[in-house]
Amino acid sequence: MTNKNLLVLVVLMSVLGVSVSQNLDLNFYKNRCPDAEAIVRRITDQYVSHQPSLAAALLRLHFHDCFVRGCDGSVLLKSPNKDAERDALPSLSLRGYQVVDAAKTALEKKCPGVVSCADVLALVARDAVLAINGPGWAVPLGRRDGRFSRKSEVNLPSPFTGIAALKQNFSDKGLTSKDLVVLSAGHTIGISNCGLINRRIYNFTGKGDFDTSMKPSYVRELKRRCKPTDFTSSVEMDPGNVKTFDSNYFNIVAQRKGLFSSDSALLDDPETKSYIDTQVATAGSSFNEDFSESMVNLGFVEILTGNKGEIRKRCSSVNKDSSV
Template structure:
């Protein structure tokens, strides 16, 4: 375990040395909640009116094949939008392995082929019209909808970026051991507030995580103690220890994040956080702030998901506005996975 910590420290130090900036020197994004010129619900009404149905049909096909791809595609939008904005830069391929896809936080990210599948379908009917960034945003919404969540309106009109840098992903994506202060900073530098943080974290009501992302921090070496996180529910911790063996590095065994309904978009996540059965330190950290903890507590006790669903629509819209390219900026590509080097 000490060796693992050492490896993590060395890797983090190497990243910090090679990446120019970190959390402390953020670039500010647009103000939260404000509309962005060039983005609109129904942007393709005149140029590709059937695009939303096309994306939904492909998403149905994808999740019928493998339901776990729904959560993967929801996470995909988070990784796209937090790094250089929602510009599909996560799809760009670096032959030198220095792109966003090669960054440590992208490890385990799935959905590249599926975004390409949807894009190919859209290209058949509306060539060179719809951006990959918009397809990522629509696919994420449909992933939520197809797991019984809300079908909220998605703003479109984004264009695709041409730059993908590993360091940006290392710097801008919060690690799962983040505390509440760090989480709020990671979000605020992108123009997102505490409410976006607690609402968007509710995405962890679907999907799964690899043992390597939480086992050391929560089960085997909490805060370097060599033991388990004392705030973690003991019964839950015991079941996690059965799934995730001690001392394994890069353990890609997966466990579901929502203990009761991992494929249903519901309030299960908040019940887990409230009862100390959430997976990541970053989930549990929501209980360490008076505003986010009050929200968790209210959602954990709520009889209906309606409030969460309408908050989620707003928060996803806010996230979808981060640093977007519109108008003549960026480009529309035929395929999303272009090479950058």
């Protein structure tokens, strides 16, 4: 962790204090599993150091979890009938389950039945970003694991979504327009595929045209990368900067080079556009702190605490004594 990122983490911890709202606590495992965070960080570092692209995958995995049934680890559950969240079309490209499973296995050996999979995933997402020198944030802990995971309930913000729907999606989860634009910048380390932009660059309105909200020179660049029948080749969401977690995403969007309609849509709202303009003008001076704050906000979405849910023994399946 760099000194800058450590400072952000310390500042956030001082702002949050030891105890936080909604029954989560920064010291939740202090007595029952004091090494929990250290164990998760060690294992996450091991995986991400060998495969840095996992940082984006693990961040996305946490986001998917929180936006469906809340941050309850339900995205981690497997179903023999292939009808769990991870089996839904938007989730088929999710990766990084093995990192969460490895961390959970280590925790079960050290302090069995104590640390929830939902908390492991929240910690892994933070530690994966730290592992590539991104910002850190204090993770309030004490979530419990959900017992249900349904493919039919997966209704995530789409890359094709306009700004009004995006703001509503986030508002429904108790998140602000600022959270929307800040968390969108997670795309700074992400990759996608030609299939998700094919229509946007070749046949946007059904007339063989492209989306005019995109810079024409960027459309030409994408067409060189993605031929009309290519739906599988990878495309960087932050061209030329995909390995570095920083505020360059906002420069890309401001230049009308956002890969998805949902990226470009951030310019269509005065509040989100103003934030982008400020980050561009100040070289992302507040981005690390803002991203950290929004990730903490995300981690509170529809959580289970107290006697709700359970502490799974394995992240991919509910406990045998669960009533599902």
